[in-house]
Amino acid sequence: MYRLLFDCVLRRLDPEFAHDAAHRLIAWTGAVGPARWAVRAGVAALAGGGRTRPTRLLGRMLPGPLGVAAGFDKDGRAARGLTALGFSFVEVGTVTPEPQPGNARPRLWRLTDQRALRNAMGFNSPGARAVALTLARLRASQGGWDLMVGVNIGKNRTTAAPDAPADYFTAAAHLARHADYLVVNVSSPNTPGLRDLQAVQALRPILEAARAGAARSLEGTGRRDRLPLLVKIAPDLPDDSVRQIASLAHAEQLAGVVAVNTTIAHELGPGGVSGPPLRRRGLDVVRLLRDELGPDKTVIGVGGISSGEDVAAYLAAGADAVQAYTAFIFEGPIWPARTGRAAGARH
Ligand SMILES: Cc1cc2nc3c(=O)[nH]c(=O)nc-3n(C[C@H](O)[C@H](O)[C@H](O)COP(=O)(O)O)c2cc1C
Numbered sequence: 001m002y003r004l005l006f007d008c009v010l011r012r013l014d015p016e017f018a019h020d021a022a023h024r025l026i027a028w029t030g031a032v033g034p035a036r037w038a039v040r041a042g043v044a045a046l047a048g049g050g051r052t053r054p055t056r057l058l059g060r061m062l063p064g065p066l067g068v069a070a071g072f073d074k075d076g077r078a079a080r081g082l083t084a085l086g087f088s089f090v091e092v093g094t095v096t097p098e099p100q101p102g103n104a105r106p107r108l109w110r111l112t113d114q115r116a117l118r119n120a121m122g123f124n125s126p127g128a129r130a131v132a133l134t135l136a137r138l139r140a141s142q143g144g145w146d147l148m149v150g151v152n153i154g155k156n157r158t159t160a161a162p163d164a165p166a167d168y169f170t171a172a173a174h175l176a177r178h179a180d181y182l183v184v185n186v187s188s189p190n191t192p193g194l195r196d197l198q199a200v201q202a203l204r205p206i207l208e209a210a211r212a213g214a215a216r217s218l219e220g221t222g223r224r225d226r227l228p229l230l231v232k233i234a235p236d237l238p239d240d241s242v243r244q245i246a247s248l249a250h251a252e253q254l255a256g257v258v259a260v261n262t263t264i265a266h267e268l269g270p271g272g273v274s275g276p277p278l279r280r281r282g283l284d285v286v287r288l289l290r291d292e293l294g295p296d297k298t299v300i301g302v303g304g305i306s307s308g309e310d311v312a313a314y315l316a317a318g319a320d321a322v323q324a325y326t327a328f329i330f331e332g333p334i335w336p337a338r339t340g341r342a343a344g345a346r347h
Contacts, residue, residue: 003332015108015117019329023078030081039084039333047086047337053344055088057321058181058228058255058298060148062088064340066311069302069323070094070152070185070232071119075126076134079149086337091258091323092131093152094185097170099127100156103190111268111275115306115330119262120271122190123154128174135178151179152232153210154188161193161202165209172213176227184210187234187261189272195234200244207231207252228255228298235260235281235303242285246292256298258323259285275326279304283317290318306331308342315343 029035052064067089068082076092083090102124109118125131135151138144153175155167168184176182184207186197197203207229214227231254233245242259249257260282262272282303289299301319305311306327314322328335 014106015110016105019072019108023073026081026085027077028081030078030084036080036084039081043084043086043334043337046334047341050341050345052086052088052340055321057089057148057300060180062148062321064088065315065319065321065343066305066336066340067091067148067150067300067321067323068328068336069325070183071121072325072328074124076131076138076149076151079135079138079147082336083147085333086340088340089148089150089180089321091150091152091183092135093183094123094125094154094188095128095131095151095171095175096123096125096154096156097128097167097174098156099130100125100158107190107271109269109271111273114276115326116273116275116277117326117329118266118268118271118273120190122157123188125154128153128171132174132178135175139178148180149178150181150183150230151175152183152185154185154191155194157191161197164197164202165205168206169209169213169216172210173216176214176217177221177223179227181228181230181255182210182214183258184229184231185261187232189234189262189264190270195236198233198237198241198245200248203231203245203248204252207248207254211252230254230256230258230298230300232258232261233285235263235278235285236265237285239288242288243292246289249293249297254297256293256300256320257289258300258302259289260303274303275330276304276306279310283313286314286317286319305339308339308344308346311339311343312346 055065070091079090103122153171286301301314302323305324
């Protein structure tokens with residue numbers, strides 16, 4: 001049914017317009033109790049039989065292993081609605097310290113024959129203060145801490161590389177107290193120079209600044225020093241750089257790594273590609289990370305997941321949990337619940 005709607009209507013709409021409309025609808029559904037319950041019940045009825053597989057992630061038990069990847073809910077407004085659709089956790093962001101509009105439109109394209117997307121969004125973000133307010137409201141609402149919400153932070157476009165640590169400090173200082181975990185994003189291809197910050201010498205001070213910002217934010221909450229900090233990496237890094245980041249994760253006592261972001265290893269135009277073309281490299285990076293990180297660190301696998309089989313493949317490669325974005329766009333609102341159940345049936 002969604003496939004029909006997609007083929008006949010949605011694919012004719014501008015992709016960013018369609019995304020904004022879906023995001024607004026999901027946010028509204030999440031905010032209105034009866035709508036949320038109706039969606040939860042409807043999705044459960046349509047998703048078919050079976051159960052999701054309870055999953056431990058960063059010290060919390062979740063109903064299943066499938067979360068929403070960063071980029072879908074940049075402002076945090078849709079977190080509750082997304083969990084009503086069957087996602088087990090949500091990564092909000094990327095959030096920049098100051099508000100910024102991102103790149104000029106158009107900046108999101110469908111590669112329909114591959115069921116993939118290409119984007120050059122460039123961190124459109126309402127800024128850390130605004131997102132902190134949204135998340136504070138969510139957390140203060142009934143059951144607000146029942147949702148697992150990670151926050152992914154980045155730097156503003158106009159911030160020069162040497163000043164990047166200060167941006168990560170500021171973003172963490174606003175947001176950490178509302179987060180279950182924090183992700184330092186240095187891997188999006190659409191902010192000039194950002195991916196160079198994956199080099200260990202550049203990354204170390206950024207991680208230390210994010211940790212210091214988080215400590216500031218958590219003062220007085222009783223959670224000081226206990227917020228898991230992760231780094232999100234690109235699929236285009238050579239294996240040696242992935243190994244170096246893994247040893248930095250040990251040295252800096254990170255909780256783990258999110259792998260992978262979109263790829264620029266294509267010749268399709270500006271921006272990063274997501275969806276099925278990422279899957280093979282995503283699995284390889286997750287496998288390599290698991291070998292290098294050992295059993296105690298967390299690996300969140302993301303990249304080209306479109307079925308229960310893909311979820312199972314990532315878990316078998318060593319991921320503790322997984323995320324998706326592109327398949328949700330192509331497959332529609334029942335997809336998260338159906339895929340979570342299909343993955344559960346494989347264990
Ligand atoms: C339109 C779009 C926007 C994205 N924005 C972000 C972002 O702000 N921060 C981030 O870390 N990743 C971002 N991503 C990358 C996703 O989080 C994910 O790593 C990538 O899309 C691979 O997963 P998928 O194949 O399931 O889409 C974005 C992806 C898309 C398609």
